[in-house]
Amino acid sequence: MTIEPFGIIEFNKRDKEWFGLVNNICPDNKVELSLSVDNADQDLSDKIELVKKLADDYEAIVINLYDLAYKKYKDTEFEVTKEEIEKMYFLTAVNLKEDNETWWLVLEPDFNVTSIYNHFLRFTMLDRKVIWANFDINTTA
Template identity: 55%
Template sequence: MKQAIIYSLKVTLTTLLLSLPITFAIMMAYLKILPIIISNYSVNVHLDLKDAAVFIAFTFCALLFNMRKINGIAQSVYHKKRIAGNALMTSIALFMLYLLVFGKLMSLAVDEFLVTYGPSFLITFICMRVFQLRKEEESIYNDSKSIIVEPFGRLIYNRKEKNWYGVVPNLHPDHNIELSISTESEDQQIDDKVELVKKLASDYDAIIANLQYLIFRRFENTNFEKSLDEIKEMYNLISVDLKSDSKTWWLVMEPDFKVASIYNHYQRFTMVDREIVWANFDIDHHISSRMV
């Protein structure tokens, strides 16, 4: 959580320092140019310091909320692009609700709103993209033992979680996946577990097809129903965690950043051997989840 707080403070404090002078400069330029474009037009542009502080507070809370640890996953899934988009939209929505409740929104024309608050929104977004977000696990892995595991590359031992962890390119043909292999200790041999991961990689298409089908059935016959082809475009495997019993797998499907908010959450599954025994949504008991 330390890295999340540092990142959030960098974003919000920089926004606070820059938004006032930049907003003031834009306001002055707008007021000077506007009479040239439209005569006899009056505007009201004034950024209240209290409003700026409220927006900063909303942004800070939204950032921390979007960087909370995801239950059931050993690693913090930190995707800065998604965090920035979700946090910014949430903070803007809350801020507009705040303005509406206190009667400050309806009195502003569209251009007045954009000139008054637009610079703060833009500065916040730029700060979110510019500042680096270091994963919480980097501090955990400092000075940890690491090994090279073919064909998956380097894995680092996390003493806190008691697992070997790495972001590997050989489970999915198009993108890297977070791989965790749990052990009793860092000295335990993992050759047999690596063979299980290799077998999982060879069965990848069948496993993912099953998970995507379960997600499809989750939304089937609801107002949020999507076709199976659409589900396949919307969700991809992001995390594989082989537990210490060498039978239990935790699998996490990540939604694409473009999906609507109703679909914008991680789909988590527990697989024993090749059978899905749990998900973070109700699995229809009529659905066969046995995979080849």
């Protein structure tokens, strides 16, 4: 199925989601988009509109993710500037869950980052607020 303006997605029966490597979410790279559904026949129009809004809000959302990543390393021997964080990580995956409110977002490290930073940063966002990450978002490292 083609969804505009993002591209082609295909249904994955086992995971019950539509999935594709799409354009127009992140300006500099394609993003793995997955839309969790109950079944292949479920109407996707609401989900597609939500993805469009996410793409429109991309800058604000990713700045928040970068800020959290910066705080992870702040005041440690591994501290780097926010600008360096922005160069080291890029948005690689977006998953809209069945409830149309919960998003799973993933920042991937660039291929040439130092090993201490060479891991995926995963986030759960609800109502544009990050409620979980695979690191402590309330304190520094």
